[in-house]
Amino acid sequence: MLGNGIGWRARARLSAAAVALGVLAAGATATGATAASATSASVTTASSGPVVATAGGAVRGMATGAADEFLGIPYAAPPVGSLRWRPPQRAARWHGVRDATQFGPHCAQSVSPFGQASTSEDCLYLNVFSPPGSTRANHRLPVMVWIHGGALVTGESNDYDPAKLVGNDAIVVTINYRLGALGFLAHPALASHPGGPSGDYGLMDQQAALRWVQRNIGQFGGDPRNVTIFGESAGGLSVLSQLASPGARGLFAKAIVESGAYNLTQAPLATAEAAGEAFATSAGCASQTAACLRSLPVATILANQTATGYTPDIDGQVLTQSIGTALSSGQFNRVPVIDGTNHDEWRLFVAESGLEGAPVTAANYQSMIASTLGVTPAIAAVIAAQYPLSAYPSPSVALGAVGTDAIFACPALTVDNSVSKYVPTFAYEFNDENAPELFLPPVSFPYGAAHASELQYLFGLPNAVPLSSAQQQLAAAMQGYWTNFAKRGFPSSFGEPNWPHFDSAGQQMISLIPPQPQAETDFAAEHNCAFWALAG
Numbered sequence: 001m002l003g004n005g006i007g008w009r010a011r012a013r014l015s016a017a018a019v020a021l022g023v024l025a026a027g028a029t030a031t032g033a034t035a036a037s038a039t040s041a042s043v044t045t046a047s048s049g050p051v052v053a054t055a056g057g058a059v060r061g062m063a064t065g066a067a068d069e070f071l072g073i074p075y076a077a078p079p080v081g082s083l084r085w086r087p088p089q090r091a092a093r094w095h096g097v098r099d100a101t102q103f104g105p106h107c108a109q110s111v112s113p114f115g116q117a118s119t120s121e122d123c124l125y126l127n128v129f130s131p132p133g134s135t136r137a138n139h140r141l142p143v144m145v146w147i148h149g150g151a152l153v154t155g156e157s158n159d160y161d162p163a164k165l166v167g168n169d170a171i172v173v174t175i176n177y178r179l180g181a182l183g184f185l186a187h188p189a190l191a192s193h194p195g196g197p198s199g200d201y202g203l204m205d206q207q208a209a210l211r212w213v214q215r216n217i218g219q220f221g222g223d224p225r226n227v228t229i230f231g232e233s234a235g236g237l238s239v240l241s242q243l244a245s246p247g248a249r250g251l252f253a254k255a256i257v258e259s260g261a262y263n264l265t266q267a268p269l270a271t272a273e274a275a276g277e278a279f280a281t282s283a284g285c286a287s288q289t290a291a292c293l294r295s296l297p298v299a300t301i302l303a304n305q306t307a308t309g310y311t312p313d314i315d316g317q318v319l320t321q322s323i324g325t326a327l328s329s330g331q332f333n334r335v336p337v338i339d340g341t342n343h344d345e346w347r348l349f350v351a352e353s354g355l356e357g358a359p360v361t362a363a364n365y366q367s368m369i370a371s372t373l374g375v376t377p378a379i380a381a382v383i384a385a386q387y388p389l390s391a392y393p394s395p396s397v398a399l400g401a402v403g404t405d406a407i408f409a410c411p412a413l414t415v416d417n418s419v420s421k422y423v424p425t426f427a428y429e430f431n432d433e434n435a436p437e438l439f440l441p442p443v444s445f446p447y448g449a450a451h452a453s454e455l456q457y458l459f460g461l462p463n464a465v466p467l468s469s470a471q472q473q474l475a476a477a478m479q480g481y482w483t484n485f486a487k488r489g490f491p492s493s494f495g496e497p498n499w500p501h502f503d504s505a506g507q508q509m510i511s512l513i514p515p516q517p518q519a520e521t522d523f524a525a526e527h528n529c530a531f532w533a534l535a536g
Contacts, residue, residue: 049101052135054216056093059100061128066163068135070128070220072104075212076205078122079178084294085190085201088124088208103127106156107179108298110307113439115154119298121182126175126209127157129166134221142486143222145213145252146174147206149233149259149452151309153180161460164475168483171222173213177205177238181305182298186269186313187276189290197315199272203241204318210242210251228254228486230338232455234309236260237323240415241312243333244326245319254489256338256482259345259451261411263311264324272313279304327418336489337419338482340428340509341412344448346403350396351443351450360395368399373406379535386531396445406535408451409527417504426491427502427509429523430454432474434514436465454512458482470515477517 049062052070061070076088083089104125111117134141144165148155162172177183178201186199214224229252231239236257242248243255267275277288283304285292312319326332350360360368370380383402392398409429416427433446435453438461447453456464457475467475481491481499491499497517500508511520524530 050135052219056091058097060097062101067129067166068132070100072102072125073100075126076124076208080121087204103158107176108182109154109179110302112154114150123176126173128173128220129162130171130220131166139221140223141171141221143171143217143227144486145229147231147235147238149235152184152234153309159462164479165483170483170486175209177202181301184310185276186272188273197317199313200315200318207247227252230256232258237263240323244323249333254336259341261415262407264411266322267313269315330422334423336424338426338485339415341408342430342449345408345451347400347447348451350400351440360399362395365395369402372403394445405527406532410529410532413529416502420502425502426499429511431511431513438463474514
């Protein structure tokens with residue numbers, strides 16, 4: 001028994017450890033589209049393609065056959081100059097017909113296996129993908145708004161092709177939002193008033209995009225009363241944040257969380273602002289003034305921000321309490337929820353660490369547990385006894401199990417148990433042990449169903465590889481579940497394996513395994529969640 005060895009402080013360190021090794025979402029080595037600057041010749045009256053009148057002006061998209069696509073639509077004013085580190089403002093109207101056939105710039109970030117380098121602050125754009133002809137018909141189709149992941153420091157909307165979801169008669173909107181320090185820096189000088197909220201600008205951007213959807217999606221054939229938000233990794237954490245945020249109330253009707261439960265305890269504003277002051281000093285603003293911070297070059301901000309990721313803070317406005325507290329008390333936006341994880345989440349980060357020169361060995365296994373979870377050597381020894389090397393084919397796989405269970409699986413079960421008391425809840429585990437690994441090269445151990453490996457089963461990705469026939473069957477089932485949920489609030493339909501409601505008594509969920517999903521009832525036991533409950 002660990003007693004108080006891992007309490008709330010350690011849970012915070014667990015979450016920080018998840019980010020520290022890069023809890024990154026997929027997506028990002030290349031894309032076929034070229035980003036178009038908002039200040040370039042983006043307004044025209046010539047060309048062909050479907051035209052839609054939005055509140056900001058008309059946009060002309062393109063018909064690809066699989067979908068009508070409207071790319072690079074501004075949903076907020078560029079957050080530059082005096083608007084840096086301020087809540088998003090309404091985008092300026094335009095005259096004529098705006099070309100919407102190229103993606104807008106994506107938000108400032110350093111290059112990584114999970115995102116394309118950018119120094120653009122002018123990045124608050126979204127993309128609408130609708131079934132062919134839906135803009136010309138009197139449709140009220142379900143709307144799915146995708147929030148990309150990337151540890152809140154990397155990623156972009158244009159890596160995710162939702163054609164298969166659109167083919168199931170859904171409209172999909174993908175969005176950019178401010179990342180890294182530009183999106184999540186809290187600092188007293190940036191507060192709207194002394195002691196007032198600062199930070200969480202990226203979450204504010206997401207809400208601004210959802211307000212744009214409420215105002216405009218009907219013109220594309222969508223139903224603003226039937227909006228589902230969904231996201232993976234930091235995008236899943238964003239979905240949980242919007243569930244907990246008073247400001248998001250009424251902006252969506254359903255929520256899907258993929259691998260997002262890794263950070264259920266947020267830092268208080270004072271802690272986040274202290275980190276912001278340290279950032280200001282390192283970036284050359286020892287004066288700690290807003291004027292200095294807003295004059296910093298983007299390159300300086302990227303060079304001095306926390307490279308391992310950001311998490312939201314309890315800023316007092318966007319978030320008034322920690323996510324876990326809001327969910328367990330029922331003080332959240334009560335909508336139906338899908339929540340899930342992948343069977344081998346942490347193996348991605350074990351592989352990343354090994355590729356960077358820090359492999360797991362029998363000799364350093366306990367110290368790797370300690371550094372991964374932020375615990376003492378004594379506690380690491382207790383955890384190692386629960387996860388003995390003799391039970392696993394390699395030390396890497398053993399550490400992968402530790403990280404998966406402590407950081408992803410059991411926190412997800414906590415979310416399931418919390419929200420199912422108040423709203424219809426559907427839980428899953430993605431279980432394709434042969435899922436392609438798209439973002440890192442082969443290593444000495446199998447990746448299994450690693451973090452982000454389910455994304456190719458829902459989206460077309462720029463670095464995708466062909467799926468086997470059994471995997472294609474699973475992908476079709478998953479696409480059906482996701483869009484059924486968006487349409488009706490429950491994922492099952494006739495002819496598909498039933499996906500049961502989750503409740504804390506039976507803890508039933510579905511195992512997404514090829515070729516056909518199956519019921520799963522031993523998730524808690526398989527992931528040692530009773531042990532981690534004692535550890536907490």
